[in-house]
Amino acid sequence: EIKNKQRRHFMFLRWKQQQRKEKLALKKKRRKEREALGDKAPPKAVPKTIENQRVYDETTVDPNDEEVAFDEATDEFAPYFNRQTVPKILITTSDRPRGRTVRFCEQLATVIPNSHVYYRRGLALKRIIPQCIARDFTDLIVINEDRKIPNGLVLSHLPDGPTAHFRMSSVRLRKEIKRKGKEPTEHVPEVILNNFTTRLGHSIGRMFAALFPHDPQFIGRQVATFHNQRDYIFFRFHRYIFKSEKKVGIQELGPRFTLKLRSLQKGTFDSKFGEYEWIHKRREMDTSRRKFHL
Protein backbone atom coordinates (compact mmCIF):
# COMPACT_ATOMS: atom_id res chain seq x y z
CA GLU A 1 0.00 0.00 0.00
CA ILE A 2 2.98 2.28 0.43
CA LYS A 3 3.60 3.83 -2.93
CA ASN A 4 7.11 5.04 -2.30
CA LYS A 5 9.54 2.26 -3.20
CA GLN A 6 12.25 3.27 -0.77
CA ARG A 7 9.91 3.45 2.14
CA ARG A 8 8.23 0.23 1.13
CA HIS A 9 11.59 -1.48 0.95
CA PHE A 10 12.53 -0.11 4.33
CA MET A 11 9.33 -1.40 5.88
CA PHE A 12 9.92 -4.77 4.31
CA LEU A 13 13.42 -4.96 5.76
CA ARG A 14 12.09 -4.06 9.14
CA TRP A 15 9.44 -6.76 8.87
CA LYS A 16 12.06 -9.28 7.86
CA GLN A 17 14.24 -8.45 10.82
CA GLN A 18 11.23 -8.85 13.03
CA GLN A 19 10.53 -12.29 11.59
CA ARG A 20 14.09 -13.35 12.14
CA LYS A 21 14.05 -12.22 15.71
CA GLU A 22 10.87 -14.11 16.40
CA LYS A 23 12.27 -17.23 14.81
CA LEU A 24 15.39 -17.00 16.91
CA ALA A 25 13.35 -16.51 20.04
CA LEU A 26 11.26 -19.54 19.20
CA LYS A 27 14.35 -21.62 18.66
CA LYS A 28 15.81 -20.58 21.97
CA LYS A 29 12.60 -21.36 23.75
CA ARG A 30 12.42 -24.79 22.23
CA ARG A 31 15.99 -25.51 23.12
CA LYS A 32 15.39 -24.48 26.70
CA GLU A 33 12.36 -26.72 26.92
CA ARG A 34 14.36 -29.57 25.52
CA GLU A 35 17.12 -29.14 28.05
CA ALA A 36 14.61 -28.79 30.83
CA LEU A 37 13.00 -32.07 29.92
CA GLY A 38 16.37 -33.73 29.81
CA ASP A 39 16.00 -37.45 29.22
CA LYS A 40 12.31 -37.39 28.63
CA ALA A 41 12.64 -35.04 25.71
CA PRO A 42 11.20 -36.35 22.44
CA PRO A 43 13.94 -37.42 20.01
CA LYS A 44 15.22 -34.88 17.60
CA ALA A 45 13.34 -34.74 14.34
CA VAL A 46 15.37 -36.01 11.43
CA PRO A 47 15.35 -33.47 8.63
CA LYS A 48 13.98 -34.62 5.37
CA THR A 49 16.54 -34.99 2.64
CA ILE A 50 16.08 -36.12 -0.89
CA GLU A 51 17.85 -39.33 -0.03
CA ASN A 52 15.42 -39.92 2.84
CA GLN A 53 12.40 -39.19 0.74
CA ARG A 54 13.56 -41.21 -2.19
CA VAL A 55 10.76 -43.05 -3.92
CA TYR A 56 11.22 -46.71 -3.20
CA ASP A 57 12.55 -48.43 -6.24
CA GLU A 58 11.38 -51.99 -6.57
CA THR A 59 14.52 -53.01 -8.35
CA THR A 60 16.64 -52.26 -5.32
CA VAL A 61 19.00 -55.09 -4.74
CA ASP A 62 18.59 -56.93 -1.51
CA PRO A 63 21.96 -58.22 -0.38
CA ASN A 64 20.59 -61.66 0.26
CA ASP A 65 18.96 -62.00 -3.10
CA GLU A 66 19.99 -65.28 -4.62
CA GLU A 67 18.55 -64.50 -7.98
CA VAL A 68 20.74 -61.46 -8.25
CA ALA A 69 23.75 -63.42 -7.12
CA PHE A 70 23.03 -66.10 -9.68
CA ASP A 71 22.53 -63.54 -12.42
CA GLU A 72 25.77 -61.92 -11.62
CA ALA A 73 27.61 -65.18 -11.61
CA THR A 74 26.48 -65.87 -15.14
CA ASP A 75 26.44 -62.51 -16.86
CA GLU A 76 29.07 -61.03 -19.11
CA PHE A 77 31.28 -59.96 -16.26
CA ALA A 78 31.55 -63.38 -14.72
CA PRO A 79 34.86 -64.15 -16.44
CA TYR A 80 36.27 -60.98 -15.01
CA PHE A 81 35.10 -61.65 -11.51
CA ASN A 82 36.30 -65.21 -11.70
CA ARG A 83 39.68 -63.86 -12.67
CA GLN A 84 39.74 -65.49 -16.04
CA THR A 85 40.31 -62.33 -18.01
CA VAL A 86 42.59 -59.40 -17.46
CA PRO A 87 41.12 -56.06 -18.44
CA LYS A 88 42.65 -54.32 -21.42
CA ILE A 89 41.12 -51.03 -22.33
CA LEU A 90 41.05 -49.06 -25.56
CA ILE A 91 40.41 -45.37 -25.21
CA THR A 92 39.44 -43.38 -28.24
CA THR A 93 37.55 -40.24 -29.16
CA SER A 94 35.17 -39.03 -31.79
CA ASP A 95 36.58 -37.53 -34.98
CA ARG A 96 39.13 -34.80 -34.80
CA PRO A 97 39.65 -34.37 -31.08
CA ARG A 98 40.73 -30.99 -29.82
CA GLY A 99 43.39 -30.19 -27.23
CA ARG A 100 41.37 -30.63 -24.09
CA THR A 101 39.98 -33.96 -25.10
CA VAL A 102 43.38 -35.23 -26.13
CA ARG A 103 44.91 -34.31 -22.81
CA PHE A 104 41.98 -35.80 -20.95
CA CYS A 105 42.41 -39.06 -22.82
CA GLU A 106 46.06 -39.20 -21.91
CA GLN A 107 45.34 -38.58 -18.25
CA LEU A 108 42.62 -41.16 -18.24
CA ALA A 109 45.06 -43.63 -19.71
CA THR A 110 47.44 -43.06 -16.82
CA VAL A 111 44.67 -43.56 -14.32
CA ILE A 112 43.37 -46.81 -15.74
CA PRO A 113 46.08 -49.44 -15.85
CA ASN A 114 46.62 -51.44 -19.01
CA SER A 115 44.88 -48.97 -21.27
CA HIS A 116 45.86 -47.67 -24.67
CA VAL A 117 44.83 -44.52 -26.47
CA TYR A 118 44.23 -44.68 -30.19
CA TYR A 119 43.06 -41.79 -32.28
CA ARG A 120 40.25 -42.26 -34.65
CA ARG A 121 40.64 -40.91 -38.12
CA GLY A 122 37.27 -41.45 -39.62
CA LEU A 123 37.05 -45.12 -38.75
CA ALA A 124 33.64 -46.57 -38.16
CA LEU A 125 33.12 -48.05 -34.72
CA LYS A 126 31.49 -51.10 -36.18
CA ARG A 127 34.72 -51.94 -37.92
CA ILE A 128 36.93 -51.18 -34.96
CA ILE A 129 35.09 -53.52 -32.66
CA PRO A 130 35.91 -56.83 -34.38
CA GLN A 131 39.54 -55.73 -34.60
CA CYS A 132 39.58 -54.98 -30.91
CA ILE A 133 38.09 -58.32 -30.05
CA ALA A 134 40.73 -59.98 -32.20
CA ARG A 135 43.46 -58.18 -30.30
CA ASP A 136 42.10 -59.21 -26.93
CA PHE A 137 40.74 -55.93 -25.66
CA THR A 138 38.10 -56.27 -22.98
CA ASP A 139 36.69 -52.74 -22.93
CA LEU A 140 36.27 -49.84 -25.23
CA ILE A 141 35.87 -46.25 -24.10
CA VAL A 142 34.83 -43.60 -26.62
CA ILE A 143 34.92 -40.01 -25.48
CA ASN A 144 32.64 -37.82 -27.48
CA GLU A 145 33.58 -34.24 -27.97
CA ASP A 146 31.61 -31.14 -28.72
CA ARG A 147 33.02 -27.63 -29.15
CA LYS A 148 36.42 -28.60 -27.86
CA ILE A 149 35.26 -30.13 -24.59
CA PRO A 150 34.51 -33.76 -23.90
CA ASN A 151 30.84 -34.23 -23.16
CA GLY A 152 29.95 -37.87 -23.65
CA LEU A 153 31.33 -41.27 -22.81
CA VAL A 154 30.50 -44.60 -24.35
CA LEU A 155 31.71 -47.56 -22.35
CA SER A 156 31.45 -50.89 -24.06
CA HIS A 157 32.46 -54.24 -22.70
CA LEU A 158 33.94 -56.02 -25.62
CA PRO A 159 33.20 -59.63 -26.22
CA ASP A 160 29.58 -58.64 -26.81
CA GLY A 161 29.04 -57.06 -23.48
CA PRO A 162 26.72 -54.25 -22.51
CA THR A 163 27.29 -50.76 -23.77
CA ALA A 164 26.58 -47.77 -21.62
CA HIS A 165 26.28 -44.26 -22.92
CA PHE A 166 26.88 -41.44 -20.46
CA ARG A 167 26.72 -37.72 -20.55
CA MET A 168 29.95 -36.36 -19.10
CA SER A 169 30.17 -33.02 -17.42
CA SER A 170 32.51 -30.94 -15.30
CA VAL A 171 35.68 -32.51 -16.55
CA ARG A 172 38.70 -31.23 -14.69
CA LEU A 173 42.17 -31.97 -15.95
CA ARG A 174 44.97 -32.54 -13.57
CA LYS A 175 46.36 -29.05 -13.71
CA GLU A 176 42.96 -27.56 -12.92
CA ILE A 177 42.60 -29.40 -9.66
CA LYS A 178 43.65 -27.40 -6.66
CA ARG A 179 45.99 -28.87 -4.06
CA LYS A 180 46.74 -31.83 -6.18
CA GLY A 181 49.47 -34.34 -5.69
CA LYS A 182 52.03 -35.69 -8.06
CA GLU A 183 51.20 -37.86 -11.02
CA PRO A 184 49.57 -41.22 -10.53
CA THR A 185 52.07 -44.04 -10.52
CA GLU A 186 51.82 -47.31 -12.34
CA HIS A 187 50.40 -49.19 -9.38
CA VAL A 188 47.01 -50.75 -9.77
CA PRO A 189 44.54 -48.61 -7.82
CA GLU A 190 41.76 -49.79 -5.57
CA VAL A 191 38.20 -49.21 -6.59
CA ILE A 192 35.38 -47.82 -4.50
CA LEU A 193 31.84 -48.05 -5.79
CA ASN A 194 29.31 -46.19 -3.68
CA ASN A 195 25.57 -46.16 -3.69
CA PHE A 196 24.78 -48.42 -6.57
CA THR A 197 21.63 -49.90 -5.17
CA THR A 198 19.25 -50.92 -7.93
CA ARG A 199 19.69 -53.69 -10.44
CA LEU A 200 20.61 -51.16 -13.07
CA GLY A 201 23.06 -49.56 -10.69
CA HIS A 202 24.55 -52.93 -9.96
CA SER A 203 25.21 -53.69 -13.59
CA ILE A 204 26.74 -50.28 -14.18
CA GLY A 205 28.87 -50.68 -11.10
CA ARG A 206 30.14 -54.01 -12.34
CA MET A 207 31.01 -52.42 -15.63
CA PHE A 208 33.14 -49.90 -13.85
CA ALA A 209 34.73 -52.52 -11.67
CA ALA A 210 35.63 -54.54 -14.74
CA LEU A 211 37.81 -51.73 -16.01
CA PHE A 212 40.38 -52.20 -13.28
CA PRO A 213 42.51 -55.24 -12.65
CA HIS A 214 41.34 -57.41 -9.85
CA ASP A 215 44.24 -57.21 -7.44
CA PRO A 216 44.97 -53.71 -6.31
CA GLN A 217 48.51 -52.97 -5.22
CA PHE A 218 48.17 -51.52 -1.80
CA ILE A 219 51.69 -50.20 -1.91
CA GLY A 220 50.54 -47.67 -4.44
CA ARG A 221 47.90 -46.32 -2.04
CA GLN A 222 45.77 -45.09 -4.86
CA VAL A 223 42.04 -45.34 -5.03
CA ALA A 224 39.58 -44.64 -7.82
CA THR A 225 36.08 -43.82 -6.65
CA PHE A 226 32.81 -44.01 -8.50
CA HIS A 227 30.23 -42.42 -6.24
CA ASN A 228 26.61 -42.42 -7.27
CA GLN A 229 24.46 -39.67 -5.83
CA ARG A 230 21.02 -38.95 -7.23
CA ASP A 231 21.86 -40.60 -10.54
CA TYR A 232 25.07 -38.63 -11.00
CA ILE A 233 28.23 -40.72 -10.87
CA PHE A 234 31.23 -38.79 -9.61
CA PHE A 235 34.64 -40.10 -10.49
CA ARG A 236 37.60 -39.16 -8.36
CA PHE A 237 41.13 -40.45 -8.12
CA HIS A 238 42.95 -40.05 -4.82
CA ARG A 239 46.03 -41.08 -2.97
CA TYR A 240 45.42 -41.95 0.64
CA ILE A 241 47.54 -42.31 3.70
CA PHE A 242 46.53 -43.64 7.07
CA LYS A 243 47.71 -41.20 9.65
CA SER A 244 46.39 -43.24 12.49
CA GLU A 245 43.94 -45.99 13.03
CA LYS A 246 40.99 -43.65 12.82
CA LYS A 247 42.22 -40.96 10.54
CA VAL A 248 43.02 -41.09 6.88
CA GLY A 249 44.20 -38.32 4.66
CA ILE A 250 43.41 -38.20 0.98
CA GLN A 251 44.97 -36.13 -1.71
CA GLU A 252 43.36 -35.76 -5.06
CA LEU A 253 45.39 -36.52 -8.12
CA GLY A 254 44.24 -37.34 -11.57
CA PRO A 255 41.30 -36.09 -13.53
CA ARG A 256 37.77 -35.90 -12.25
CA PHE A 257 34.48 -35.96 -14.06
CA THR A 258 30.80 -36.68 -13.49
CA LEU A 259 28.68 -39.02 -15.53
CA LYS A 260 24.98 -39.35 -15.99
CA LEU A 261 23.67 -42.51 -17.56
CA ARG A 262 21.72 -42.02 -20.74
CA SER A 263 21.24 -45.51 -22.06
CA LEU A 264 22.35 -49.08 -21.56
CA GLN A 265 22.44 -51.43 -24.52
CA LYS A 266 22.65 -55.14 -24.31
CA GLY A 267 25.18 -55.87 -27.05
CA THR A 268 28.15 -53.89 -28.22
CA PHE A 269 27.79 -50.47 -29.64
CA ASP A 270 25.14 -50.41 -32.31
CA SER A 271 23.02 -47.37 -32.70
CA LYS A 272 20.53 -48.75 -35.18
CA PHE A 273 19.77 -52.31 -34.29
CA GLY A 274 20.87 -52.45 -30.70
CA GLU A 275 18.64 -53.80 -28.03
CA TYR A 276 18.32 -51.24 -25.30
CA GLU A 277 18.05 -52.41 -21.75
CA TRP A 278 17.40 -48.96 -20.42
CA ILE A 279 17.02 -45.53 -21.97
CA HIS A 280 16.51 -42.32 -20.10
CA LYS A 281 13.12 -41.08 -21.18
CA ARG A 282 12.86 -37.53 -20.14
CA ARG A 283 9.10 -37.21 -20.08
CA GLU A 284 8.54 -40.21 -17.89
CA MET A 285 11.58 -40.30 -15.71
CA ASP A 286 12.19 -36.68 -14.90
CA THR A 287 8.76 -36.03 -13.46
CA SER A 288 9.55 -36.71 -9.83
CA ARG A 289 12.37 -35.04 -7.98
CA ARG A 290 12.69 -37.93 -5.60
CA LYS A 291 12.87 -40.78 -8.01
CA PHE A 292 16.23 -42.10 -9.08
CA HIS A 293 17.16 -45.05 -11.17
CA LEU A 294 20.70 -45.93 -10.33
Added chain:
Amino acid sequence: SPQVVWSMLGNRQFCSYKMTTKTQNFCRNEYNLTGLCNRSSCPLANSQYATVREEKGRCYLYMKTIERAAFPRRLWERVLLSKNYEKALEEIDENLIYWPRFIRHKCKQRFTKITQYLIRIRKLTLKRQRKLVPLRRKIERRENRREEKALIAAQLDNAIEKELLERLKQDTYGDIYNFPIHAFDKALQQQDAESESESDAEREEDDDDEDVDKREFVEAEDSELSDFEDMDKLETSSEEEEEVEEEASHSKSKGKTPLKGPARRKRPYIEIEYEEETEPGTKTKAA
Protein backbone atom coordinates in the same frame (compact mmCIF):
# COMPACT_ATOMS: atom_id res chain seq x y z
CA SER B 1 16.81 -6.02 -77.69
CA PRO B 2 19.66 -7.69 -75.80
CA GLN B 3 22.21 -4.94 -76.44
CA VAL B 4 19.94 -2.36 -74.90
CA VAL B 5 19.26 -4.63 -71.93
CA TRP B 6 22.94 -5.11 -71.35
CA SER B 7 23.83 -1.45 -71.70
CA MET B 8 21.13 -0.59 -69.18
CA LEU B 9 21.33 -3.37 -66.58
CA GLY B 10 24.78 -4.76 -67.02
CA ASN B 11 26.79 -1.59 -67.25
CA ARG B 12 25.02 1.45 -66.01
CA GLN B 13 21.90 0.93 -64.02
CA PHE B 14 20.85 -1.39 -61.29
CA CYS B 15 20.55 -5.15 -61.82
CA SER B 16 19.14 -6.98 -58.83
CA TYR B 17 21.00 -10.16 -59.65
CA LYS B 18 24.38 -8.47 -59.75
CA MET B 19 26.69 -8.79 -56.78
CA THR B 20 29.87 -6.77 -56.83
CA THR B 21 33.01 -7.55 -54.90
CA LYS B 22 36.42 -5.94 -54.94
CA THR B 23 37.75 -8.00 -57.81
CA GLN B 24 34.75 -9.42 -59.62
CA ASN B 25 31.07 -9.16 -60.39
CA PHE B 26 28.83 -12.11 -59.76
CA CYS B 27 25.37 -12.86 -61.11
CA ARG B 28 22.85 -14.45 -58.78
CA ASN B 29 20.43 -15.41 -61.48
CA GLU B 30 19.55 -19.08 -61.18
CA TYR B 31 19.80 -19.64 -64.94
CA ASN B 32 23.27 -18.16 -65.24
CA LEU B 33 25.79 -20.49 -66.82
CA THR B 34 29.02 -19.34 -65.25
CA GLY B 35 27.91 -17.33 -62.25
CA LEU B 36 29.79 -14.21 -63.30
CA CYS B 37 28.22 -11.03 -64.57
CA ASN B 38 29.40 -10.75 -68.17
CA ARG B 39 27.99 -9.68 -71.48
CA SER B 40 28.10 -13.27 -72.70
CA SER B 41 26.86 -14.99 -69.55
CA CYS B 42 23.95 -12.78 -68.62
CA PRO B 43 20.68 -14.72 -69.17
CA LEU B 44 18.78 -11.46 -69.42
CA ALA B 45 21.00 -9.89 -72.03
CA ASN B 46 21.24 -12.88 -74.38
CA SER B 47 18.18 -13.93 -76.32
CA GLN B 48 19.68 -17.33 -77.11
CA TYR B 49 20.95 -18.96 -73.94
CA ALA B 50 21.33 -22.40 -72.35
CA THR B 51 22.18 -23.75 -68.88
CA VAL B 52 22.55 -27.06 -67.12
CA ARG B 53 20.85 -27.41 -63.74
CA GLU B 54 20.26 -30.37 -61.48
CA GLU B 55 17.19 -31.24 -59.51
CA LYS B 56 17.04 -34.10 -57.01
CA GLY B 57 20.08 -35.74 -58.48
CA ARG B 58 19.03 -35.53 -62.16
CA CYS B 59 20.51 -33.02 -64.59
CA TYR B 60 18.44 -30.97 -67.02
CA LEU B 61 19.44 -28.80 -69.95
CA TYR B 62 17.54 -25.50 -70.07
CA MET B 63 17.36 -23.59 -73.33
CA LYS B 64 16.01 -20.16 -74.21
CA THR B 65 15.38 -18.94 -77.80
CA ILE B 66 14.35 -15.70 -79.36
CA GLU B 67 11.10 -17.12 -80.69
CA ARG B 68 9.72 -17.61 -77.20
CA ALA B 69 10.93 -14.29 -75.86
CA ALA B 70 7.36 -13.01 -75.73
CA PHE B 71 6.06 -15.90 -73.66
CA PRO B 72 7.72 -15.89 -70.30
CA ARG B 73 5.91 -19.00 -69.18
CA ARG B 74 7.28 -21.09 -72.03
CA LEU B 75 10.58 -19.31 -72.19
CA TRP B 76 12.85 -22.01 -70.75
CA GLU B 77 12.72 -25.38 -72.48
CA ARG B 78 13.86 -28.28 -70.30
CA VAL B 79 15.51 -31.49 -71.49
CA LEU B 80 16.33 -34.36 -69.16
CA LEU B 81 19.89 -35.57 -69.64
CA SER B 82 20.82 -39.22 -69.35
CA LYS B 83 22.56 -40.58 -66.32
CA ASN B 84 25.41 -41.83 -68.40
CA TYR B 85 28.10 -39.16 -68.55
CA GLU B 86 29.17 -39.63 -72.18
CA LYS B 87 25.65 -40.00 -73.46
CA ALA B 88 24.62 -36.85 -71.65
CA LEU B 89 27.49 -34.95 -73.27
CA GLU B 90 26.32 -36.16 -76.66
CA GLU B 91 22.79 -35.08 -75.85
CA ILE B 92 24.01 -31.63 -74.96
CA ASP B 93 25.84 -31.51 -78.27
CA GLU B 94 22.73 -32.64 -80.13
CA ASN B 95 20.47 -30.12 -78.52
CA LEU B 96 22.89 -27.26 -78.80
CA ILE B 97 23.99 -27.97 -82.35
CA TYR B 98 24.60 -24.73 -84.28
CA TRP B 99 24.71 -22.77 -81.01
CA PRO B 100 27.63 -20.52 -80.19
CA ARG B 101 30.78 -22.31 -79.09
CA PHE B 102 30.98 -20.46 -75.81
CA ILE B 103 27.58 -21.65 -74.58
CA ARG B 104 28.17 -25.26 -75.64
CA HIS B 105 31.54 -25.36 -73.92
CA LYS B 106 30.34 -23.78 -70.74
CA CYS B 107 27.30 -26.05 -70.58
CA LYS B 108 29.46 -29.14 -70.80
CA GLN B 109 31.84 -27.78 -68.18
CA ARG B 110 28.98 -27.07 -65.84
CA PHE B 111 27.49 -30.47 -66.37
CA THR B 112 30.81 -32.10 -65.54
CA LYS B 113 31.12 -30.19 -62.32
CA ILE B 114 27.56 -31.03 -61.31
CA THR B 115 28.03 -34.75 -61.88
CA GLN B 116 31.22 -34.67 -59.84
CA TYR B 117 29.57 -33.10 -56.86
CA LEU B 118 26.64 -35.47 -57.09
CA ILE B 119 29.04 -38.40 -56.94
CA ARG B 120 30.64 -36.86 -53.87
CA ILE B 121 27.27 -36.46 -52.15
CA ARG B 122 26.44 -40.09 -52.74
CA LYS B 123 29.80 -41.20 -51.35
CA LEU B 124 29.48 -39.06 -48.25
CA THR B 125 25.99 -40.29 -47.41
CA LEU B 126 27.37 -43.80 -47.27
CA LYS B 127 29.96 -42.82 -44.68
CA ARG B 128 29.08 -42.00 -41.10
CA GLN B 129 27.31 -38.77 -40.64
CA ARG B 130 27.52 -36.68 -37.55
CA LYS B 131 24.13 -36.34 -35.99
CA LEU B 132 23.56 -33.00 -34.38
CA VAL B 133 21.29 -33.20 -31.41
CA PRO B 134 20.02 -29.85 -30.20
CA LEU B 135 20.46 -29.09 -26.54
CA ARG B 136 17.52 -27.85 -24.61
CA ARG B 137 18.57 -24.95 -22.53
CA LYS B 138 16.12 -25.43 -19.72
CA ILE B 139 17.08 -29.06 -19.36
CA GLU B 140 20.77 -28.33 -19.47
CA ARG B 141 20.41 -25.73 -16.76
CA ARG B 142 18.32 -28.06 -14.67
CA GLU B 143 20.81 -30.86 -14.94
CA ASN B 144 23.74 -28.63 -14.07
CA ARG B 145 21.97 -27.37 -11.01
CA ARG B 146 21.06 -30.83 -9.90
CA GLU B 147 24.59 -31.98 -10.42
CA GLU B 148 25.90 -29.25 -8.16
CA LYS B 149 23.41 -30.14 -5.47
CA ALA B 150 24.20 -33.80 -5.78
CA LEU B 151 27.87 -33.00 -5.43
CA ILE B 152 27.23 -31.14 -2.21
CA ALA B 153 25.01 -33.87 -0.89
CA ALA B 154 27.55 -36.53 -1.77
CA GLN B 155 30.27 -35.24 0.56
CA LEU B 156 32.76 -37.21 -1.44
CA ASP B 157 35.78 -36.75 0.75
CA ASN B 158 33.97 -37.97 3.82
CA ALA B 159 32.51 -40.91 1.99
CA ILE B 160 35.88 -41.97 0.63
CA GLU B 161 37.57 -41.62 3.97
CA LYS B 162 34.86 -43.61 5.65
CA GLU B 163 35.13 -46.36 3.11
CA LEU B 164 38.89 -46.53 3.44
CA LEU B 165 38.69 -46.74 7.21
CA GLU B 166 36.15 -49.51 6.95
CA ARG B 167 38.41 -51.40 4.66
CA LEU B 168 41.21 -50.95 7.08
CA LYS B 169 39.04 -52.42 9.79
CA GLN B 170 38.00 -55.33 7.63
CA ASP B 171 41.65 -56.17 7.35
CA THR B 172 41.73 -56.02 3.59
CA TYR B 173 45.11 -54.42 3.77
CA GLY B 174 46.55 -57.26 5.75
CA ASP B 175 49.67 -56.52 7.61
CA ILE B 176 50.84 -53.44 5.81
CA TYR B 177 49.61 -51.06 8.45
CA ASN B 178 50.05 -52.13 12.02
CA PHE B 179 48.26 -49.91 14.43
CA PRO B 180 48.33 -51.57 17.83
CA ILE B 181 45.05 -50.06 18.99
CA HIS B 182 43.32 -51.64 16.07
CA ALA B 183 44.39 -55.11 17.08
CA PHE B 184 43.23 -54.48 20.61
CA ASP B 185 39.80 -53.43 19.38
CA LYS B 186 39.52 -56.49 17.23
CA ALA B 187 40.30 -58.67 20.19
CA LEU B 188 37.66 -56.88 22.22
CA GLN B 189 35.15 -57.33 19.46
CA GLN B 190 35.80 -61.03 19.43
CA GLN B 191 35.38 -61.21 23.16
CA ASP B 192 32.21 -59.28 22.97
CA ALA B 193 30.88 -61.55 20.27
CA GLU B 194 31.62 -64.62 22.36
CA SER B 195 29.99 -63.32 25.48
CA GLU B 196 26.82 -62.10 23.87
CA SER B 197 25.45 -64.80 21.62
CA GLU B 198 24.02 -68.11 22.82
CA SER B 199 25.18 -70.32 19.95
CA ASP B 200 28.16 -72.68 19.94
CA ALA B 201 31.64 -71.35 20.50
CA GLU B 202 32.86 -73.02 17.29
CA ARG B 203 30.23 -71.50 15.15
CA GLU B 204 30.94 -68.25 16.86
CA GLU B 205 34.56 -68.26 15.82
CA ASP B 206 33.67 -69.08 12.24
CA ASP B 207 31.01 -66.47 12.27
CA ASP B 208 33.37 -63.87 13.51
CA ASP B 209 35.66 -64.00 10.55
CA GLU B 210 32.85 -64.14 8.08
CA ASP B 211 30.47 -62.09 10.07
CA VAL B 212 32.83 -59.16 10.05
CA ASP B 213 32.49 -59.11 6.28
CA LYS B 214 28.88 -60.03 6.36
CA ARG B 215 28.05 -57.07 8.50
CA GLU B 216 29.44 -54.93 5.75
CA PHE B 217 27.28 -56.73 3.26
CA VAL B 218 24.03 -56.24 5.11
CA GLU B 219 24.23 -52.77 6.44
CA ALA B 220 26.26 -50.70 4.11
CA GLU B 221 23.69 -49.88 1.51
CA ASP B 222 26.24 -47.37 0.47
CA SER B 223 28.98 -49.62 -0.68
CA GLU B 224 27.50 -52.82 -1.85
CA LEU B 225 29.83 -53.41 -4.69
CA SER B 226 32.89 -53.08 -2.59
CA ASP B 227 31.55 -56.26 -1.09
CA PHE B 228 31.92 -58.01 -4.35
CA GLU B 229 35.52 -57.02 -4.47
CA ASP B 230 36.16 -58.05 -0.94
CA MET B 231 34.16 -61.19 -1.26
CA ASP B 232 36.02 -62.22 -4.31
CA LYS B 233 39.21 -61.81 -2.47
CA LEU B 234 38.19 -63.74 0.58
CA GLU B 235 35.48 -66.22 -0.31
CA THR B 236 34.12 -68.13 -3.25
CA SER B 237 30.56 -68.18 -4.35
CA SER B 238 29.91 -71.67 -3.13
CA GLU B 239 30.05 -70.54 0.44
CA GLU B 240 27.47 -67.88 -0.09
CA GLU B 241 24.46 -69.94 0.81
CA GLU B 242 25.92 -71.13 4.07
CA GLU B 243 26.89 -67.67 4.98
CA VAL B 244 23.45 -66.37 4.22
CA GLU B 245 21.93 -68.82 6.66
CA GLU B 246 24.53 -68.18 9.28
CA GLU B 247 24.19 -64.49 8.92
CA ALA B 248 20.43 -64.66 9.18
CA SER B 249 20.53 -66.71 12.32
CA HIS B 250 23.27 -64.62 13.75
CA SER B 251 21.32 -61.47 13.23
CA LYS B 252 18.31 -63.04 14.88
CA SER B 253 20.32 -64.18 17.82
CA LYS B 254 21.84 -60.80 18.29
CA GLY B 255 18.48 -59.22 17.89
CA LYS B 256 19.90 -56.10 16.35
CA THR B 257 18.27 -54.34 13.48
CA PRO B 258 20.62 -53.50 10.65
CA LEU B 259 21.80 -50.00 11.22
CA LYS B 260 24.44 -47.96 9.55
CA GLY B 261 27.90 -49.42 9.77
CA PRO B 262 29.72 -46.93 11.96
CA ALA B 263 26.79 -46.63 14.32
CA ARG B 264 26.64 -50.34 14.81
CA ARG B 265 30.30 -50.55 15.34
CA LYS B 266 30.11 -47.77 17.86
CA ARG B 267 27.59 -49.62 19.97
CA PRO B 268 29.71 -52.66 20.72
CA TYR B 269 32.45 -50.43 22.01
CA ILE B 270 30.16 -48.69 24.43
CA GLU B 271 28.39 -51.87 25.35
CA ILE B 272 31.63 -53.53 26.18
CA GLU B 273 32.19 -51.04 28.88
CA TYR B 274 28.74 -51.29 30.39
CA GLU B 275 27.85 -54.90 29.92
CA GLU B 276 30.89 -56.28 31.57
CA GLU B 277 29.94 -54.40 34.65
CA THR B 278 26.22 -55.06 34.72
CA GLU B 279 26.13 -58.54 33.24
CA PRO B 280 25.91 -60.31 36.59
CA GLY B 281 23.14 -57.90 37.52
CA THR B 282 21.01 -58.64 34.47
CA LYS B 283 21.52 -62.35 34.81
CA THR B 284 20.35 -62.36 38.36
CA LYS B 285 17.28 -60.32 37.46
CA ALA B 286 16.35 -62.80 34.77
CA ALA B 287 16.72 -65.62 37.21
